[in-house]
Structure formats: structure tokens, C-alpha cells
Amino acid sequence: MDESQNYGHQHPLLLLNEDQPIVANCSRCGEKVSTPCFSCAQDCGFYLHKLCAEAPLELNHPFHLHHPLMQRHSHGLSICDFCDEACEKFVYHCSCDFDLHIKCALFTLNMAENNLxxxxxxxxxxxxxxxxxxxxxxxxxxxxxxxxxxxxxxxxxxxxxxxxxxKLPLKLNFTYHCQHPLVLQFNNERLSCKICKVTSQRGFVYGCTYCKLVCHIECLSLPLDLAVEDKSHQHTFTRLLRRVPYICDACGIEGIYVAYTCSTCSIMVHKRCTTLPRIIKSKWHDHRLFHKYVLQDEVRSSDCIICHNEVNPKHGSYCCSRCNITFHVRCVTEDKGLYSIVSLENEDEMPNESSIIVIERNDAGEATKIKHFKHMHNLMLGPFDGGYGNSCNGCMLPITDPCYYCPECAFFLHKMCAELPKMMNVWYHYCQKPFALIPDKVFECEECWLISNAFAYECCGCEIKICLRCVIALTPGARTSLKHKHPLFYYRRQHEKCNACGMDNVGVFCCKDCNFVLDLRCFSLPIKARHKCDEHLLSLMDHDDNSYSKSRHCDICENSRDPNHWFYHCATCDTSAHVGCVLRRNYPFLKLGNIYEETDHPHPLTIVKKKYYYPNCDECSKPCEDVALECSKSECKYIVHWNCVAPFSLWFPRRYFM
Structure with a gap:
């Protein structure tokens, strides 16, 4: 062991060279220490990798030519632009919001200096x-x-x-940009590729610092082919040897560099678009989608159901031959995990098997008597006048017309819930397996985190479950909210503040006609809910007309409420409460009376909620005032709080209590 300088540490450091096990993390990069390393001579727990200790405080990195990188403490707030992992300790930082782990910065520096x-x-x-x-x-x-x-x-x-x-060269001369060479670098400014117009979040690009342009490596794959065979097009594409602005006829996006043309059809496309698959299966739609360069004259322009912007029928798009649905090429193909290429035109699709068998129809062709595969009796379509005392057995929301009811038992299904298919794909789940409709299992929804034992869709691969409320809400297309007069559209990458809870979220429902935004959890809130704080049903309110400051408190937790946030209210009793306080322990989506068997108790347990008599919980000895599990055998007096034995914990963000 040799003494060394202290590298900014208050105590002297010792250099450890022996091959000995050390159970500690480097105080600079946060990773496990191994020799050679520096250790505090006074044994205060300070360790440094030798590489981290000798790293310069300022670094001129060839993959980031704009500014020098300065070493500083990240305080856990940085993400490394190389490996995309959180930076817990020190990083190399640039004022343009660019960060690298110390080891990532030194690794890539060596790569660049040695030409990879x-x-x-x-x-x-x-x-x-x-x-x-x-x-x-x-x-x-x-x-x-x-x-x-x-x-x-x-x-x-x-x-x-x-x-x-x-083996990529560090510098590259590009025919269409003769002024300066293109240099291999990080795309830390998130510029879109000049050739394909797509922005890559990570990876290397070739860029020109002076002209503020970047090109993807694959778009510059050399040598560029002078002629390209396109399986989805009957003719050969030829590279245009001039730089001209154009609109790609395959995807409808502007291009400047590297155009390929078909003189027979008079079309011009990006190089990337010469390999577009002709037929794909997308998780956004149940049927196969066909690539078209130009839609038929009788087809009017429509909106892409992913981005909700107009699809120009004169430009390339993917469309369904059965439905009047079109997609922008880039929207439906940007995520490779959400589509697959169909090699044969007659390849089988996933069967869209209905959940119901129609027994009777009225003169208008509407199904009035059905058999649902998850219920033993026939269901009738009819006007419902039972008020909010009953809930849909599929989604657990209050019954509204149109709905199906069972004449023999208290079973109800909204018409929309009844007509959902047995199997379906969901675009927001990356497992390649479809989802199957299941009833009556207690589960925690993967999307809204609420607990329910109503119908759910379960992934046939990883077995995660999604409630019907979220499945319906995230179905592509316009959605309606009882709290807003215009249709809402889901934008999966848009970052906005929710009107209901006031929090910023990525992935929100937005109105095209006004500045109204809801996140998924607020969009799916029940309009009516029960809580023991009031004998009446509580209504979801989107504004508070009462200007008296003392009235703006929660009658459950007795803390103040933000008048701009949604809340539950009883007009009869003038009761008001946070959304989270009403839903947190109340479990509004659990069907009472159902059997729950996933406990160590030898008998099946029934889900109950005591209204008058509150026996003590056999686990915690406190009164069972909330949802409880009671032994189904009358001679057994076993009863426990749901929260004491259930494997799920219902969590609500802090915003619901403010």
C-alpha cells in the first residue's frame, strides 16, 4: 500500500494494489470498488477507483464538440446520455443538459481517440x-x-x-453535404435525421456541428445503392443524384437528401421507405394493414388513430381494407415492438371472437336477447331504471343505458362491456401475446393500479391484468367524458398538466377544441362513489362554487382541498372529500359477496363491508369498518380486514389528497 494525494478528500488516501475483496462503492462513480483503488487512511468509508481518481476535472470529448464537459456531483438528478442509466454520484456535465457517467465518458473517449x-x-x-x-x-x-x-x-x-x-469511421465525407465532413457523435441536441426526418433518442449519428444537421448511421449506409428493389412496389427505385426537396410518396414526410425515384409511377421516396413492408399486423388494429402510395379517389382524408392528425390520401399510408381506418406510415411503424410483417396476404389473423351469442333482435337489428360466455343466464337489453344502486359486473361503474340485465339474478353489463371480444391485442403492452377476457379474479390493474374483481383482460404471456375501464379508455379513437362536452383523444407522448389533479403527466387525453386535459387515472374516475362518511352516493365534481374558504376541506381526512382539483361531493349533506380519500380504502371496484380463496384460512372467504355491526379483525383486533373478508361457513366466526391479508396495496399519488 502506498500513500497518495487525497483527490479532494479531507483525509489522506492509501493506494490499494493487492488483490483483496472490498465491500464498498466508489465515492465518485457509485459502483463497486475493486483494486487498484484508493482508500481513506482513517477508514471513514471513502473509496475511489484509480480510474475515477485520475479522471480529469474538464474533458474535451470528440463525440461532444460544442463545449467542454465538467466533472460535478449529479445529486441523483442526471441521466447518462450514453447508457441511459441514472447518475447517482459524479458526472461529466455540459451546460447544454448533456451528462455522462465518468466510466462512460472515459470509455467513449478511448473509443473516439482510437477510432473505435x-x-x-x-x-x-x-x-x-x-x-x-x-x-x-x-x-x-x-x-x-x-x-x-x-x-x-x-x-x-x-x-x-x-x-x-x-468499424465506423470517425469522419465521413457525404456527397450531399460537401461543405464539411460529418463526424461521428452523440445526438445530444435531439436533432432529426436530415434524410429520414426521424429523431433518435439514443445512439451515434453522423453530424455537422457548423450546419446543425445529423444523419442516422443506417441512412448513410455506404455505398448508397444506385438501384433498389422494393418488394412492396412492382418497379425498381433509382437513386436521384441531386439534392432536391421533396415529399416522400411512401410516408408523406418531407425529404431533402438521398431521394429514390420510380420513373414509371412518377413517385419519389426516402431510402428507408424503399423497404417498407406491404402488409403488417399492428397492435393498434385487429385487421391487417396494407401500405398504399395513393388512396382511392373515393376515400376522403381521415385522421390517424395514433397521432389524431390528418392523413393525406395523396401520400403514402397504411390502411385497413375492411374498415375506414388509416395510419401515418411513421406512426404505425415507429415502434418495432408494436407491429409484425405479414409475408403472405392470406396469413391468418387473430380470430375476433365475440363474447356474446345473439338470441333475439328487434326490427332495427339490435340484439335484445343475448348469451354472454361468462354468465349462466340469458341477458336482456332494456332501459335501466334502478338508479345507481347497481354497477356493471364488467367495469364496476354505475349502470347507465344502454345495458344488458339478467332477469334471474342481479347481473348487469353495459352494452359496450358485453360486446368486447374474448381475445384482443393492446397497443400499450409490449408482450407479444394477446389478452384474454377473464371474470371475478381479484387483481390490481396494470394501468390505473386500482383493485377489482370485475372483468379484466389478462395477458396470455406475462399474466398482467388490465381493467375494462382502462381497456375501453385506451382503445384507439375518440373517447367521451361526462365532465367534458367535446371528444377527447389520447396522446401517448404528450406532456401536459391534468385539469383534474393538477399534475404534469406524459400520456394524456386532450381535447382538440379547447385546453382540456385528463390523465388516464382521472379519466377513469367513477362519476358516483360510496363512502362511510356519508349515507348518500357522492358525485364527482370538477369545480367548487363555494367561495367560503373553510368549506374547502376534506370531510374524511380534515385537511384542506385545492378548489381547482376534482373532488367528491354530496349536495344533500354538503359533504366534500378528496378523490383519494374516497377511493383509497373504500375499494369501489370490489364486488361484495364474491368468494376470495387466496388466504391461509381453511374455508373460502366472502368479500363483505359491514354497515352496522363491526366485529374485531382476527389479525389486528381492530373493528372491521372497511372492506373485510368473512368466512363463508356460518359456524366459523373468522373475519379479517381486507388490508390485513390481501396481497395488494392500493396506492394513490399525493395529488389525490390535496
């Missing part, structure tokens, strides 16, 4: 990375394409590169 030769001594690994849900294909950091069938590198930091990407 740093990777030659890195061991080769299998491109398949195991996960809990099976195997998935790792992605190349350079071009962000799958690594399958390619040799690649995988150092300890999880960095992967195709062999071809590891």
Missing part, C-alpha cells in the same frame, strides 16, 4: 439477453437496430455494437 479500436479486445457475447418474460434481442447503440445475427461487443457497462458499427 478500443473495442477490439472486448469479448464477444450472445446477442440474446435473458429477461423474466423470456428472451429479447438486444439493440446496437450505434444504429439502434437489433443485434440478432450480428457479432457485437458487450463490455461490463452493457454497451453493445454491431461489428460493422464498431
Amino acid at each position: 479500436k478500443e473495442l477490439e479486445n472486448v469479448a464477444l457475447h450472445d446477442p440474446l439477453i435473458s429477461t423474466e418474460n423470456g428472451d429479447y434481442v438486444a439493440m446496437c447503440f450505434g444504429c439502434w437496430e437489433p443485434l440478432a445475427n450480428y457479432t457485437h461487443f458487450s463490455p461490463d457497462c452493457g454497451f453493445n455494437l454491431h461489428e460493422k458499427c464498431a
